[in-house]
Amino acid sequence: MLLVKITARTITVFLVMTLLTFGVVADESSAKDGSDSQIPDLDCVIEPSEIIDIGSAVPGVVESILADRNDLVVKGTMVAQLEASVERATLELSRERANLNTAIELREEGARFGHLTQNRNRSLLQTAAISKHELDTVVSETRIAELQVRQERDNKRIAGLELQRAQAVLDRLTIRSPVDGVVVDRFKSAGEYIENEPVMRVAQLDPLHVEVILSTDYLGRIKPGMQAQVTPTIPEAGTYLATVERVDRVSDAASGTYGVRLSLANPDYTIPAGLRCRLGFIPADQAANMDIAADADAAMDDLKGSEKPTLDVARPESQAVSHSPSPGTLPDPESATDNRIASVNPVQSAVADSVAGPLTVAGASEQTAIDIPSETMDKPDKKKLDSAESASGQTVTVHSDVLGVNGASEPVAASIGAETVLDAVVSKPAMKKEQEQPGSCHSIGPFARESVARQWFDGLHEVSEHLKLRDESESVDGDFIVLTTAGPDPKAIERLIGRLDKADITDRYLFRSGARKGAVSLGVYSNHRLAVKRQQDLAGKGFSSEIVPRSNKIRHYWWLDLTLPAGADLSSWIAQLPSDLSAKPVICSEKFAQR
Structure with missing residues (x-):
């Protein structure tokens, strides 16, 4: 009896241990699968889609080179010409032969005279003035004249074909670019003899190819049509979307890797080839959200009229300026789901570095309103625009740890100094609303890059009463x-x-x-x-x-329209302007203040 109890207990313990063991293994497998759910960022290389060594179909001496290194060429444009004096003379001779009509006119005149003679002889035959044999001779000669007319017309058609052949022979001595692209290198000069050597090398830069090597652990997870974010490893490089074009079907067993090629659109040649880059594949759910957002942006663009409405954006409560929330303030609609790439604000970085601990600023403006065109809210690299408001005479506390800067190392390019901004805020006199004096209005610009304009925007909104980022564009010829x-x-x-x-x-x-x-x-x-x-x-x-x-190109410029409070020191921040920017004073109209 005791033996039976021990056996049953042993079996129970064995089953429990087995279940626990399988549970641990399943948990480890699930954790491993979860860790592999996202492909890490990878190193990649941006290359031209085509690199062509342009040669000649026939040997000869180079007469002229019409393109040099770094020149843009269009498909079909002549880039070199071989010596072709004999071929040009042959072409001219063939053209003259093809244009000659004298032989045809001569034969037509003979055939016409033959018909007249034939008609007269028929009348003479009825009066027995000539014999039947003489009439048959005239009829035969008329028929021969008609055949001679047809023969000359055939000869003219053959002369036209010979003209085409002579043109083709001359065209073979003309070297043209087979693609749209840029000349990478030139191997020959005028006067050199070529036979099997290329004349120049042309690279097609639209589209570009992004080559990346992946581990076979991700085999089967990358499929054609997937999207990825590509960032060149150069200063101030943007991030671009590329599409998977080809996935290697044969992997390298020695290294355990396989290759993937992505296509990157480059219509205006702004992305140089031959760069290293970092690539991150976009998950399917995020790519679907981006497609939906793109469709929504397109629909909003269709609904927009000729007038560009403006949108007032209020600072969310989680921003740097702390104050009591005003009733009826709506949260930022983009704060919930924002999958876009955020850039570091160099002006805020400078402010954060210059502040040791909390900073108390007295006498800030009663309200700062920022109006921006609604279409700028749709751009993927948009920064969140905010505004701060505080009652007159209140104390505004700014903490350096809530400015949204995490170890920014980029240089502060074309931005105002942080100390200048803080001095302007501190030196602003506190006045009651009924005692406020009208300020001065200025337009700063033009900025050639929107990112630089937004850096100034973020630096100036603390010291201005009204601030607007304005986009101007003009059409320029390509x-x-x-x-x-x-x-x-x-x-x-x-x-x-x-x-x-x-x-x-x-x-x-x-x-x-x-x-x-x-x-x-x-x-x-x-x-x-x-x-x-x-x-x-x-x-x-x-x-x-x-x-x-x-081609026509659209060139954009950006301006900052701002209203400064009365008594603000203009020289302190105007001195920070780069040489290519200006601060133009404008009339502070009611329309200007409401932007």
Whole structure:
């Protein structure tokens, strides 16, 4: 009986220990799976999507090089020309043969006379003036004349084909860029002989390729279409979205890694190639939220009219300035879910470094209102704009640990000094509302970069009564094309090409389709002055041309409109302005104060 009890107890203990063991193993597996749920940031390399060594289809001597290192080239633009004097002469000879109609007119005249003779002989045959044999001879000669007309027309068509062949032979001596891109290097100069060597190297920079190597532990988790955030490892680099394009199907067994290629759009060539970068894959749920936000932004842009409404943003209670909350204040709608990349405020960093412990400032302004255009709230790199308000004569306590700065190491570029801002706040006289005097209004700018303008915005909102960040834009021309046209008539185009050949103008491109069909491009220039010089050179050779912008770009400038309180020391912070900025005094109208 005792043996049975011991056995049952032993079995019970064994089962309990087994369950506990499996539970611990399951917990460890779950913890391991949870730790692997997110892929860490990885090192990557930004490379051109195509690197092409442009060569020649035939050997020859280089006559001219039309592009050099770092020049932008367009697909189809001539970058080099081989010596082609014989080919040009052959082309001119073929063009003259193709344009000749004398032989056809001669045969047509013979056939017409044959028909007249045939009709007369038929009348003479009825009167027995000639024999039937003589009439048959005339009919046969007329038929031969008609065949000779057809033969000459066939010869003219063959001459047209020979003209096309001569043009193709000449085109083979013209080296053109196969892609839109930039010239990386030039290997040959005018006068050198080439056979199998490349003339220059061209890199396609739109789109860029981002190459990253991953461990096989993440095999199967990266799929085409996923998005990632790419940050080049250079100072003041932004963060860009790239899309997974290719995932290697074969991994490297020796290193236990495999490769992934992402596509990064670069339409304006602002992202240089050949840089190292850091890459972080975006989880599927976050990517879906970003897509929804992008769709919402697009819908809001569609609903916006020509007028740009403004939005007053109140400082959340969690900001640096502590005061009693005013009734009816709404929380910041973006404070709940903000997946965007926040940048460090250098002005606040300077203030935090200059303050040792809590700082008490007396006599702050009664209310500081900040109005910004509503479209600036939609930008991914937007900082949260805030405002501080306190009653007249109250004490405002600012703590250095709540300024939102965590060890910022970036240099404070184009921002006002922290001590200057604090001095302006401390020296501001405390006045009752009915005793306040009108302040001065200024417009500061223009800022070429929005990030620098926002740094000034964050530094000035504590000392201004009204502050607005204003965006101005203007349309500027991009590259310029020098065009000449002869109209849609093919014969007129051929005559124009012939004139260009006679004038030895070979650096050209004929548009055979599209909106510019029939026009001839005589050069693409990034500088309008060079385009005008080219136009003058063509005019000296007897060719009329026009300069057409190839693309339009929108250039943005930012201004800060602010109202300073009466008695504020302007020279203390105007002295901090960079040389390219100015502070223009403006009239403090009611409209200005309400921005």
